[in-house]
Amino acid sequence: MIQGILICSLIFLSFAIFATIYRLVKGPTAPDRVQALDALGINLISGVAIFSVLLRSTGFFEVILLIGILSFIGTIAFARYIERGVVIERNHSD
Amino acid sequence: MTLLHLAILSPFLAAILVPFLYKLFRKVHTGWFVLVLPILLFIYFSQFVNRTMEGQPVISIANWIPSLGINFTVYIDGLGLLFALLITGIGALVILYSIYYLSKNKEQLHTFYVYLLLFMGAMLGVVLSDNIIVLYTFWEFTSLSSFLLIGYWYKREKSRNGAQKSMLITIFGGLLMLGGFIMLYIMTNSFSIREIIGQVPEMSQHDLFISALVLILFGAFTKSAQFPFYIWLPDAMEAPTPVSAYLHSATMVKAGIYLVARFSPVFSGTPEWFWIVSAFGIFTMFWGSFNAAKQTDLKGILAFSTVSQLGMIMSMLGVGSAAIALDSLDDNIFIVATLAAIFHLINHATFKGSLFMVVGIIDHETGTRDIRKLGGLMSLMPITFTISIIGAFSMAGLPPFNGFLSKEMFFTSMIRVLEMDVFNVETIGLLFPIFAWVGSIFTFIYSMILVFKTFTGKYQPEKLEKKPHEAPIGMLISPMILASLVIIFFFFPNILAYTIIEPAMASILPSLLADGGHFHVHISGWHGPTPELYMTIGVVLLGVLGYLTLTKWRSVYRIVPKKLTLNKGYDRALYCLDKSSLGITKFYMTGFIRDYLVYIFTFFIVILGTALIIKQGFSFSLEGTAPVGIYETVLAAVMIIGTITVLFSKSRLTAIIALGSVGYTLSLFFVLFRAPDLALTQLCVETVSVALFLLCFYHLPEFKKKEKKLRFRMTNLIISLGVGTIVTLIALSANSQRVTETIASYFIENSYKLAGGKNMVNVILVDFRGFDTLFEITVLGIASLGIYGMIRVNVKREEEG
Numbered sequence: 001m002i003q004g005i006l007i008c009s010l011i012f013l014s015f016a017i018f019a020t021i022y023r024l025v026k027g028p029t030a031p032d033r034v035q036a037l038d039a040l041g042i043n044l045i046s047g048v049a050i051f052s053v054l055l056r057s058t059g060f061f062e063v064i065l066l067i068g069i070l071s072f073i074g075t076i077a078f079a080r081y082i083e084r085g086v087v088i089e090r091n092h093s094d
Numbered sequence: 095m096t097l098l099h100l101a102i103l104s105p106f107l108a109a110i111l112v113p114f115l116y117k118l119f120r121k122v123h124t125g126w127f128v129l130v131l132p133i134l135l136f137i138y139f140s141q142f143v144n145r146t147m148e149g150q151p152v153i154s155i156a157n158w159i160p161s162l163g164i165n166f167t168v169y170i171d172g173l174g175l176l177f178a179l180l181i182t183g184i185g186a187l188v189i190l191y192s193i194y195y196l197s198k199n200k201e202q203l204h205t206f207y208v209y210l211l212l213f214m215g216a217m218l219g220v221v222l223s224d225n226i227i228v229l230y231t232f233w234e235f236t237s238l239s240s241f242l243l244i245g246y247w248y249k250r251e252k253s254r255n256g257a258q259k260s261m262l263i264t265i266f267g268g269l270l271m272l273g274g275f276i277m278l279y280i281m282t283n284s285f286s287i288r289e290i291i292g293q294v295p296e297m298s299q300h301d302l303f304i305s306a307l308v309l310i311l312f313g314a315f316t317k318s319a320q321f322p323f324y325i326w327l328p329d330a331m332e333a334p335t336p337v338s339a340y341l342h343s344a345t346m347v348k349a350g351i352y353l354v355a356r357f358s359p360v361f362s363g364t365p366e367w368f369w370i371v372s373a374f375g376i377f378t379m380f381w382g383s384f385n386a387a388k389q390t391d392l393k394g395i396l397a398f399s400t401v402s403q404l405g406m407i408m409s410m411l412g413v414g415s416a417a418i419a420l421d422s423l424d425d426n427i428f429i430v431a432t433l434a435a436i437f438h439l440i441n442h443a444t445f446k447g448s449l450f451m452v453v454g455i456i457d458h459e460t461g462t463r464d465i466r467k468l469g470g471l472m473s474l475m476p477i478t479f480t481i482s483i484i485g486a487f488s489m490a491g492l493p494p495f496n497g498f499l500s501k502e503m504f505f506t507s508m509i510r511v512l513e514m515d516v517f518n519v520e521t522i523g524l525l526f527p528i529f530a531w532v533g534s535i536f537t538f539i540y541s542m543i544l545v546f547k548t549f550t551g552k553y554q555p556e557k558l559e560k561k562p563h564e565a566p567i568g569m570l571i572s573p574m575i576l577a578s579l580v581i582i583f584f585f586f587p588n589i590l591a592y593t594i595i596e597p598a599m600a601s602i603l604p605s606l607l608a609d610g611g612h613f614h615v616h617i618s619g620w621h622g623p624t625p626e627l628y629m630t631i632g633v634v635l636l637g638v639l640g641y642l643t644l645t646k647w648r649s650v651y652r653i654v655p656k657k658l659t660l661n662k663g664y665d666r667a668l669y670c671l672d673k674s675s676l677g678i679t680k681f682y683m684t685g686f687i688r689d690y691l692v693y694i695f696t697f698f699i700v701i702l703g704t705a706l707i708i709k710q711g712f713s714f715s716l717e718g719t720a721p722v723g724i725y726e727t728v729l730a731a732v733m734i735i736g737t738i739t740v741l742f743s744k745s746r747l748t749a750i751i752a753l754g755s756v757g758y759t760l761s762l763f764f765v766l767f768r769a770p771d772l773a774l775t776q777l778c779v780e781t782v783s784v785a786l787f788l789l790c791f792y793h794l795p796e797f798k799k800k801e802k803k804l805r806f807r808m809t810n811l812i813i814s815l816g817v818g819t820i821v822t823l824i825a826l827s828a829n830s831q832r833v834t835e836t837i838a839s840y841f842i843e844n845s846y847k848l849a850g851g852k853n854m855v856n857v858i859l860v861d862f863r864g865f866d867t868l869f870e871i872t873v874l875g876i877a878s879l880g881i882y883g884m885i886r887v888n889v890k891r892e893e894e895g
Binding site for chain 1: 725728751758761762765766768770773774777778781
């Protein structure tokens with residue numbers, strides 16, 4: 001029963017992922033793509049979570065956290081890049 | 095290490111001292127110090143004559159590499175002693191001559207005497223070593239020191255070319271000879287010549303016997319300037335004249351003769367030995383004398399004459415080897431050939447040495463060696479003229495000089511070839527006396543050219559650079575000694591007979607002597623009206639005729655066009671070798687990494703593929719494989735789509751993103767196959783590397799940013815498919831042929847028990863196999879330092895620029 005539900009949600013998740021990938025490829029502007037990437041990261045988090053329930057394992061919780069952090073940092077970095085042209089600004093004393 | 099070893103090595107030791115003596119005593123000609131050594135050595139070696147006359151060889155062993163059977167064994171028998179006396183005796187005379195020949199102020203004397211002493215020591219080592227590896231070592235030393243001496247005036251291009259040519263040819267022969275020596279060792283398991291001779295009966299049936307024979311003869315022929323390897327000798331005449339006199343007439347070129355004589359007990363009696371040695375010898379004799387008559391340079395004449403005389407000695411050694419086949423001492427008619435060979439060896443050293451010195455004097459006093467510029471020197475240089483007439487008449491084979499005796503014996507041995515009934519000689523045996531006779535006529539002609547074109551005729555002072563006058567007395571001493579020996583050996587040939595020649599014959603033909611037996615050696619100037627005498631008369635008559643009509647038949651030499659000569663062939667061969675190796679290198683070393691990768695992967699496919707096919711390593715079984723699930727299939731499909739996108743993407747950005755997607759899918763695979771640590775790491779690493787790729791992409795130079803699709807190449811497709819197939823096949827075969835159980839169970843059982851950790855991957859990384867981790871940390875450290883270094887160095891350069 002629960003397995004069926006999990007597989008169903010995985011399939012829906014896959015649809016969501018493909019939709020965001022469409023936006024990633026198509027997206028007319030860079031911010032569109034960054035947002036798509038961010039959404040993709042969130043989708044992956046839920047995918048891994050469903051997998052770990054399916055596999056009955058707690059070993060993948062760190063992966064979930066990591067994807068969260070990475071997607072956050074990635075989004076911030078891209079945002080900074082779009083806003084200011086560089087990701088890491090130089091010290092003024094340099 | 096005995097006195098004997100020290101005597102052989104003493105020239106090497108003296109060579110160390112020479113530069114110091116040169117620097118300390120600038121007022122004294124360095125040659126005077128050097129002169130002492132060969133005289134002492136000559137006296138030292140002459141005391142062995144009594145021992146060798148009684149047939150008692152001197153043996154002395156010093157260990158060098160005993161574990162390999164390589165020891166410095168000195169073995170003095172008649173043959174070795176003859177050569178040792180020649181080397182030291184003529185060495186002393188040449189050094190005396192060189193003292194007056196080489197200027198103290200203009201020449202680099204220390205290098206000259208160092209090279210000369212090196213050569214002398216090497217030559218002594220060659221003739222007195224019993225161990226063939228030691229012999230080979232000294233042999234290469236002679237090649238090397240000869241190279242240095244020929245290139246003594248290294249600022250002249252001709253000297254350098256001559257040195258290079260002689261080096262290439264003699265080293266080529268030397269290496270082949272080493273091959274022959276090693277074959278001898280394989281056959282007999284011994285490096286000692288005496289022990290090898292002892293094993294001849296068993297050995298002569300061995301498969302390698304003939305190959306060893308041919309290879310050793312290659313060494314002897316290249317060193318002794320036999321046809322077709324004689325080409326280096328005329329070019330070696332760029333050396334200073336004392337060097338030509340010493341190396342290229344009396345000693346080094348006779349090393350090959352020595353080798354043939356030394357290995358005669360091993361190989362003679364076989365038809366191959368007889369045919370190669372005597373046929374090449376007699377042809378060289380003819381060819382050398384034929385070519386000598388066309389030279390216009392005095393040293394050129396002497397060089398070709400040396401070639402011819404060496405061929406003559408070689409052919410006599412070859413004919414003498416037939417004596418073994420007859421196998422009885424009584425009325426063995428071929429022994430005389432060996433006798434004649436040794437006798438002529440001595441004679442040639444005397445008259446050719448004196449002739450070279452005479453030519454050196456002429457060169458020194460007139461400034462030229464060209465016979466077209468010389469003439470009418472008879473009254474200006476009477477002593478030189480006398481010496482050269484003695485030397486040249488001896489070379490031509492006239493009485494009352496020693497060359498007459500050995501030439502008569504040469505004819506005797508060549509006529510006796512006609513009576514030979516072994517080795518199928520009957521068929522073309524007649525060619526031997528004919529070649530010998532025609533060659534002797536040419537010998538007569540060039541000997542006459544040498545004397546009369548130089549000393550008689552019109553005196554042409556306007557063509558000469560200096561005003562000619564008689565040489566200083568010191569320069570004349572050595573050639574005078576040699577010239578007087580020429581006459582002494584004619585009138586009293588028997589002072590050599592039982593002291594020197596007979597023991598030498600005993601070492602060349604040991605199997606013919608019963609214990610304590612002796613050869614009958616009798617050399618006489620007059621032995622009745624024999625065919626030899628008529629041949630000599632014919633030589634003289636035709637020779638005189640030929641010399642007088644020289645201008646008429648000279649055009650004979652133009653029949654063979656210059657392009658077809660051996661020298662041109664050698665030059666062309668070197669040029670082609672150079673050119674073609676450059677061409678081949680340029681063909682495959684294209685400078686494109688793409689091409690090198692093609693080679694690497696092609697060999698990868700070919701070697702692995704053939705190895706698998708030959709060893710029948712293909713094996714596929716589905717035993718023990720896990721069932722395929724739906725998630726794996728989906729992920730694999732995603733991964734394949736990503737990979738194909740990488741290949742066919744139009745822009746680089748797409749390729750980077752697609753590559754990233756492959757990496758993330760891989761981390762999902764890790765999740766699926768329950769490897770959380772790997773998944774974590776893979777995610778981080780993939781993110782960082784995609785970021786780096788984007789960095790690279792962003793910094794591409796503007797003008798090349800034109801984005802192009804990957805070009806299609808058939809070879810690349812084939813090779814990539816091949817590599818993929820091979821790797822897949824190997825992976826499948828490896829998986830279906832598991833031999834033993836995995837060791838994973840050990841880690842499962844012990845990771846908590848022994849290491850106190852529950853995360854098995856981490857326990858393996860830091861406890862069970864911490865070493866790998868340490869060095870992976872090092873790798874990362876090096877990489878980061880390298881990146882830092884690259885960036886900083888670039889920044890600095892920009893700042894400086």
